[in-house]
Amino acid sequence: MSPDPSRLTADAPAALEIRGISVSYGGMRALSDVSLVVPEGAVVALLGPNGAGKSTTLRAVSGLVRADGGKILVRGIPVERRPPHAVARLGVVHVPEGRGIFPSLTVQENLEMCRYAVGRDVDPVSGAAAIFPVLGDRLRQLAGSLSGGEQQMLALARALLSRPRLLMVDEISMGLAPIIVQHLFDALRQRASAGTSLLLVEQYIDAALELADYVYVLDKGRIVDVGEPGDVRQGALVSAYLGS
Ligand SMILES: Nc1ncnc2c1ncn2[C@@H]1O[C@H](COP(=O)(O)OP(=O)(O)OP(=O)(O)O)[C@@H](O)[C@H]1O
Ligand SMILES: [Mg+2]
Numbered sequence: 001m002s003p004d005p006s007r008l009t010a011d012a013p014a015a016l017e018i019r020g021i022s023v024s025y026g027g028m029r030a031l032s033d034v035s036l037v038v039p040e041g042a043v044v045a046l047l048g049p050n051g052a053g054k055s056t057t058l059r060a061v062s063g064l065v066r067a068d069g070g071k072i073l074v075r076g077i078p079v080e081r082r083p084p085h086a087v088a089r090l091g092v093v094h095v096p097e098g099r100g101i102f103p104s105l106t107v108q109e110n111l112e113m114c115r116y117a118v119g120r121d122v123d124p125v126s127g128a129a130a131i132f133p134v135l136g137d138r139l140r141q142l143a144g145s146l147s148g149g150e151q152q153m154l155a156l157a158r159a160l161l162s163r164p165r166l167l168m169v170d171e172i173s174m175g176l177a178p179i180i181v182q183h184l185f186d187a188l189r190q191r192a193s194a195g196t197s198l199l200l201v202e203q204y205i206d207a208a209l210e211l212a213d214y215v216y217v218l219d220k221g222r223i224v225d226v227g228e229p230g231d232v233r234q235g236a237l238v239s240a241y242l243g244s
């Protein structure tokens with residue numbers, strides 16, 4: 001029997017607890033009765049085939065779409081009716097699918113824009129260069145002209161510098177070479193070992209399984225399996241991706 005992370009957090013509030021949410025776009029149901037727990041300090045991977053509802057789950061947490069029912073708790077605080085800026089204020093940082101940057105601004109301007117979120121003690125420009133040195137060499141370049149991997153480094157650097165307590169990352173590896181994916185995952189691993197809670201949506205299943213403490217498998221808007229990486233590597237994960 002796979003361990004259910006919700007049972008590990010009976011005493012301390014979880015970094016994130018989603019209880020039975022449903023989300024529809026117009027009349028189209030995208031999520032049905034989805035429950036998921038990210039224990040404080042844990043890495044949780046949310047996996048599943050295209051259209052399963054992974055991005056919708058992250059959007060519901062950050063307040064970008066409304067759940068029709070259910071609850072979303074961040075460290076025990078209900079957020080399902082809060083607007084995105086109020087969820088962000090609780091330390092929830094979302095790196096969205098695609099490139100979460102401003103393409104017509106320079107790298108430096110993209111970094112300056114998160115100065116408020118970064119706080120007074122850290123300079124976002126030197127902070128980003130410390131995480132991904134290549135960004136330090138590209139400060140005057142328009143972000144939209146960076147390579148795909150550099151754009152994701154910029155998006156992730158902005159997120160990591162914004163003092164996340166819960167960092168949600170949606171398919172950061174999309175379309176990138178394995179070596180770049182490794183750099184991005186190294187930065188995530190470092191942050192996870194420093195205690196930041198992570199919710200990762202990934203298409204690089206092996207990289208996600210290697211980093212995650214717990215894995216949820218979503219298929220057609222429903223959670224079909226949950227457990228530690230070793231438990232879900234076979235079974236539900238395979239059938240969700242291959243369609244059974
Ligand atoms: N803005 C929208 N309007 C209408 N339907 C949407 C919208 N966004 C998503 N959907 C639908 O909701 C379902 C779940 O989409 P979602 O983007 O959450 O899936 P996903 O698991 O992230 O997929 P992918 O792996 O392709 O990114 C899909 O059927 C999708 O077509
Ligand atoms: Mg998606």
